[in-house]
Amino acid sequence: MKLKAKNLRWLAGRPVIILTPETAKEMNIHVNERVGIVHNKKKIYAVVDIFSNLIKDNEVGISEELLTFLPIKNGSYVDVFPADLFSGGRIIKKKLMGERLSEEEIHTLISEISHNNLTEAEIAFFVSAEQFHGMDKKELIALTKSMIKTGNKINFNKKIIADKHCIGGIAGNRTTPLVVSICAAAGLTIPKTSSRAITSAAGTADTMETLTRVDFPQDKLVKIVNKVGACLVWNGSLNLSPSDDKIIHVERLLNLDVEPQLIASIMSKKIAAGSNRVLIDIPYGGGKINSLEKAKELGRKFEFVAKKFKIRLKVVYTLGNQPIGDGIGPVLEMFDIINVLRGDGPEDLKEKSISLSASLLALCDYKTPKKLARELLESGKAYEKFKEIVNAQNEANDFEKRIEKLKLAKFSKTFIVNKDKIIRKIDNKKINLLCRVLGAPQTKTAGVFLYKKIGRITKGEKLITLYSESEYKLRDAIKYFQEFEPIVLK
Amino acid sequence: MKLKAKNLRWLAGRPVIILTPETAKEMNIHVNERVGIVHNKKKIYAVVDIFSNLIKDNEVGISEELLTFLPIKNGSYVDVFPADLFSGGRIIKKKLMGERLSEEEIHTLISEISHNNLTEAEIAFFVSAEQFHGMDKKELIALTKSMIKTGNKINFNKKIIADKHCIGGIAGNRTTPLVVSICAAAGLTIPKTSSRAITSAAGTADTMETLTRVDFPQDKLVKIVNKVGACLVWNGSLNLSPSDDKIIHVERLLNLDVEPQLIASIMSKKIAAGSNRVLIDIPYGGGKINSLEKAKELGRKFEFVAKKFKIRLKVVYTLGNQPIGDGIGPVLEMFDIINVLRGDGPEDLKEKSISLSASLLALCDYKTPKKLARELLESGKAYEKFKEIVNAQNEANDFEKRIEKLKLAKFSKTFIVNKDKIIRKIDNKKINLLCRVLGAPQTKTAGVFLYKKIGRITKGEKLITLYSESEYKLRDAIKYFQEFEPIVLK
Numbered sequence: 001m002k003l004k005a006k007n008l009r010w011l012a013g014r015p016v017i018i019l020t021p022e023t024a025k026e027m028n029i030h031v032n033e034r035v036g037i038v039h040n041k042k043k044i045y046a047v048v049d050i051f052s053n054l055i056k057d058n059e060v061g062i063s064e065e066l067l068t069f070l071p072i073k074n075g076s077y078v079d080v081f082p083a084d085l086f087s088g089g090r091i092i093k094k095k096l097m098g099e100r101l102s103e104e105e106i107h108t109l110i111s112e113i114s115h116n117n118l119t120e121a122e123i124a125f126f127v128s129a130e131q132f133h134g135m136d137k138k139e140l141i142a143l144t145k146s147m148i149k150t151g152n153k154i155n156f157n158k159k160i161i162a163d164k165h166c167i168g169g170i171a172g173n174r175t176t177p178l179v180v181s182i183c184a185a186a187g188l189t190i191p192k193t194s195s196r197a198i199t200s201a202a203g204t205a206d207t208m209e210t211l212t213r214v215d216f217p218q219d220k221l222v223k224i225v226n227k228v229g230a231c232l233v234w235n236g237s238l239n240l241s242p243s244d245d246k247i248i249h250v251e252r253l254l255n256l257d258v259e260p261q262l263i264a265s266i267m268s269k270k271i272a273a274g275s276n277r278v279l280i281d282i283p284y285g286g287g288k289i290n291s292l293e294k295a296k297e298l299g300r301k302f303e304f305v306a307k308k309f310k311i312r313l314k315v316v317y318t319l320g321n322q323p324i325g326d327g328i329g330p331v332l333e334m335f336d337i338i339n340v341l342r343g344d345g346p347e348d349l350k351e352k353s354i355s356l357s358a359s360l361l362a363l364c365d366y367k368t369p370k371k372l373a374r375e376l377l378e379s380g381k382a383y384e385k386f387k388e389i390v391n392a393q394n395e396a397n398d399f400e401k402r403i404e405k406l407k408l409a410k411f412s413k414t415f416i417v418n419k420d421k422i423i424r425k426i427d428n429k430k431i432n433l434l435c436r437v438l439g440a441p442q443t444k445t446a447g448v449f450l451y452k453k454i455g456r457i458t459k460g461e462k463l464i465t466l467y468s469e470s471e472y473k474l475r476d477a478i479k480y481f482q483e484f485e486p487i488v489l490k
Numbered sequence: 491m492k493l494k495a496k497n498l499r500w501l502a503g504r505p506v507i508i509l510t511p512e513t514a515k516e517m518n519i520h521v522n523e524r525v526g527i528v529h530n531k532k533k534i535y536a537v538v539d540i541f542s543n544l545i546k547d548n549e550v551g552i553s554e555e556l557l558t559f560l561p562i563k564n565g566s567y568v569d570v571f572p573a574d575l576f577s578g579g580r581i582i583k584k585k586l587m588g589e590r591l592s593e594e595e596i597h598t599l600i601s602e603i604s605h606n607n608l609t610e611a612e613i614a615f616f617v618s619a620e621q622f623h624g625m626d627k628k629e630l631i632a633l634t635k636s637m638i639k640t641g642n643k644i645n646f647n648k649k650i651i652a653d654k655h656c657i658g659g660i661a662g663n664r665t666t667p668l669v670v671s672i673c674a675a676a677g678l679t680i681p682k683t684s685s686r687a688i689t690s691a692a693g694t695a696d697t698m699e700t701l702t703r704v705d706f707p708q709d710k711l712v713k714i715v716n717k718v719g720a721c722l723v724w725n726g727s728l729n730l731s732p733s734d735d736k737i738i739h740v741e742r743l744l745n746l747d748v749e750p751q752l753i754a755s756i757m758s759k760k761i762a763a764g765s766n767r768v769l770i771d772i773p774y775g776g777g778k779i780n781s782l783e784k785a786k787e788l789g790r791k792f793e794f795v796a797k798k799f800k801i802r803l804k805v806v807y808t809l810g811n812q813p814i815g816d817g818i819g820p821v822l823e824m825f826d827i828i829n830v831l832r833g834d835g836p837e838d839l840k841e842k843s844i845s846l847s848a849s850l851l852a853l854c855d856y857k858t859p860k861k862l863a864r865e866l867l868e869s870g871k872a873y874e875k876f877k878e879i880v881n882a883q884n885e886a887n888d889f890e891k892r893i894e895k896l897k898l899a900k901f902s903k904t905f906i907v908n909k910d911k912i913i914r915k916i917d918n919k920k921i922n923l924l925c926r927v928l929g930a931p932q933t934k935t936a937g938v939f940l941y942k943k944i945g946r947i948t949k950g951e952k953l954i955t956l957y958s959e960s961e962y963k964l965r966d967a968i969k970y971f972q973e974f975e976p977i978v979l980k
Contacts, residue, residue, distance in 0.1 A: 011511070011521050011540040021501075031501050032610070032739065050501040054544075093744045096618065120522070120611035121740050128618030131586065249522065250611050254583040 003060040007074045015046040018061030038079040044070045045117045088112035095129040103142040110146035114243040123250040135260035147268035151241040162190045163275040169287025171431040172325035174333040176204045178353035181386040184230035185376045191225045193235035201435030202330045205234035212393040228388045240272040278313045279360040283320025322426040325349040329440040329447015341383035409445040409467040411474045421489045430486035437477040438468040493550040495562045505536040508551030528569040534560040535607045578602035585619040593632040600636035604733040613740040625750035637758035641731040652680045653765035659777025661921040662815035664823040666694045668843035671876040674720035675866045681715045683725035691925030692820045695724035702883040718878045730762040768803045769850040773810025812916040815839040819930040819937015831873035899935040899957040901964045909949045911979045920976035927967040928958040
């Protein structure tokens with residue numbers, strides 16, 4: 001049916017059209033059904049909303065997302081027709097039924113997802129299919145390839161580009177700014193792009209944002225890296241893997257982390273950014289993966305993909321049975337980082353960062369890498385590099401001023417133990433949730449400070465301080481802390 | 491955050507709120523994220539759309555679906571806050587990971603679905619989980635119970651209420667109006683509610699609609715059944731199982747038919763309508779189920795559920811290797827029905843209807859049921875009953891006039907074989923798709939007429955006629971018929 005397009009300035013999160021109840025009835029289309037829209041011989045799929053007072057009959061209201069893929073002038077006519085199961089849907093069903101997908105099918109699917117042609121429900125079916133049937137090696141390579149193909153690429157024009165990635169799940173554990181500073185101080189090019197927190201108290205991007213701008217267009221990013229050899233920025237607006245962002249959005253509904261998606265997501269972004277020396281940190285024993293054996297299974301898959309794409313990759317397996325560092329939450333983690341860079345700070349965070357840096361330096365053929373990493377950190381050279389990166393990202397020379405401005409949240413509550421005890425367990429997931437109750441990562445100053453890790457704690461010693469900008473949230477968090485026991489004492 | 495509610499007359503298919511970009515930013519909420527809305531101590535979940543010119547900052551635009559569950563006066567203030575994983579999500583994840591659900595968990599989930607608190611993506615995860623892990627007997631009973639509990643019930647105030655159901659997949663196969671007419675003529679109370687076509691050329695409701703109104707409120711329905719002992723109506727507006735309608739909507743995205751959902755859907759609707767004698771027709775060998783063995787596996791599950799709910803149920807297994815009846819499409823199927831009722835019409839449809847009627851009569855303790863069914867059909871008594879039902883539903887006495895008005899689509903194309911051949915296969919799915927290309931079920935007069943079934947066909951004999959109201963669609967259908975071979979000749 002020919003309808004007159006009306007551009008509504010409207011973000012719906014997916015390509016949506018609006019019809020009046022009368023037009024919808026005439027077309028025999030219902031709310032949430034799929035339609036095809038054809039304009040200038042280009043076709044796109046969208047779902048239907050019904051709205052009575054925003055447009056007239058025989059008009060079609062159009063969401064911003066749709067205009068991104070199919071530019072339609074206000075007032076021009078488009079063909080709208082009910083759409084049946086389309087290629088993406090057929091491919092998802094095939095995978096859901098346990099069949100293997102060809103490279104071409106995977107590419108069609110990923111391309112449809114990145115063009116916003118699939119509903120979230122369809123993406124959920126695909127995620128479920130991956131969860132159950134996994135992907136074999138060929139599929140995994142095709143998935144990674146498709147995700148690279150559909151996204152932007154960055155060219156830094158360097159022979160060796162290093163990167164590191166942790167699969168996450170451990171509270172605190174903000175090694176990235178330290179590893180980047182150490183390795184860049186050693187002369188490596190290490191353009192690190194990171195995500196914001198999904199289910200945790202802070203992502204590297206959230207933490208860096210307490211000191212510096214993190215959202216850059218690609219050309220700006222290349223300039224920063226060419227100037228100081230590294231960056232610590234947010235990957236969100238770089239569009240390295242548009243389908244991945246959409247799939248993660250759906251996974252997030254149930255806090256899922258589906259393995260083939262996880263591997264292809266990380267590897268495609270590294271490859272798109274031109275990295276050819278990659279260190280992967282897989283914590284086990286309390287984060288996303290329980291046993292070392294499972295961690296190694298995952299690690300071998302990373303190695304396989306890396307080999308296919310001619311990337312030198314090393315996997316390190318680290319113990320993740322409790323948080324790393326003392327502070328958890330964006331500003332609290334930044335304090336840990338600054339302290340470590342100044343020669344102080346939590347031992348576990350410092351030693352893990354040195355060890356990861358050494359592995360990455362070794363991968364890039366540096367001699368005596370462990371010694372080198374420690375020297376660069378303890379001599380203050382890594383700190384200088386960190387300052388350079390922050391100043392370059394801010395286009396200013398005000399690092400010290402920014403550090404001074406960092407402060408913790410207004411309201412706090414410290415728990416002190418009233419007799420000698422043993423800390424048996426500190427649950428990463430529950431600590432992250434506790435921080436979210438306190439307002440992190442949205443509230444950068446919120447979070448917790450851990451005075452002790454697993455082991456003995458003496459009567460009168462501090463256990464933890466909770467920080468929040470809201471008295472109400474602090475009360476909720478105290479209740480959560482007492483009821484859900486993120487720290488188990490005995 | 492406290493926001494001023496603005497009721498927009500807006501059907502979004504799920505509870506959605508609209509925020510301005512500024513308000514969303516302040517709340518740190520993104521498009522498609524979930525929020526909780528609290529008003530008068532009642533809470534509901536919704537997802538977020540962002541729209542700049544429909545509401546002001548600090549206002550929240552509200553969709554019709556949300557108002558159904560949480561009445562909010564225009565201009566009153568509501569609390570809106572970001573929502574994390576909620577109970578429904580946790581339960582779905584548990585099932586997705588392969589754990590069994592308790593009765594309480596299933597009830598929470600079904601209740602949240604029926605209250606529109608879950609997004610389609612979350613329902614898709616649940617459907618996938620059922621597809622992979624199935625449901626054990628306890629879960630299946632809990633699912634059926636919850637679906638009954640969350641929907642309306644009908645009370646016909648009769649001791650014996652009969653019903654029949656076919657799990658579908660066979661083109662044509664419009665036995666329901668015949669079985670209902672025969673059994674009601676025998677004196678049974680048989681209040682048959684049916685769906686519209688989902689993936690087929692016509693549902694019973696679509697076919698009945700060629701002659702009569704099919705959409706009734708519950709009180710009206712009870713009146714009709716009390717008057718003529720039966721009805722042939724649409725189940726859509728009766729709200730017997732609101733969660734089921736939503737789940738089916740999501741299944742439809744990939745044309746899925748997940749087994750536990752299928753069983754609970756059928757059984758919950760029968761039980762909600764008070765039926766206590768139920769005949770289930772499971773075709774095998776070419777519809778939804780390939781082998782008799784698989785059909786029997788499914789049948790045993792129906793028997794198990796029926797026993798738990800103290801329903802007398804019989805399963806019949808019928809051969810479904812090709813369409814039943816000559817016409818496929820709403821009006822074409824109605825012609826077959828009228829012809830059979832008048833003592834003529836396709837033999838396969840007639841004999842299957844007699845056989846199903848006999849099984850249902852036997853289940854209701856009638857003696858010599860097969861003989862009785864045949865007599866009622868061949869004597870014209872079933873035809874009289876059918877007229878009564880149609881006239882009662884139309885509140886008129888114009889059956890004959892309505893029959894006269896029935897006509898087929900304007901454009902047609904008949905295929906004639908040009909030499910002696912054998913019809914090897916008639917594919918149900920492809921025949922249904924062919925009818926959809928021709929415009930059925932939206933266009934009631936569209937569809938196909940099959941002159942022959944599997945077996946010999948002689949040079950010069952007609953094979954099939956395609957009917958459409960659109961020349962364009964007819965052209966498409968001819969192409970489909972030639973390329974996809976719904977009928978395989980040799």
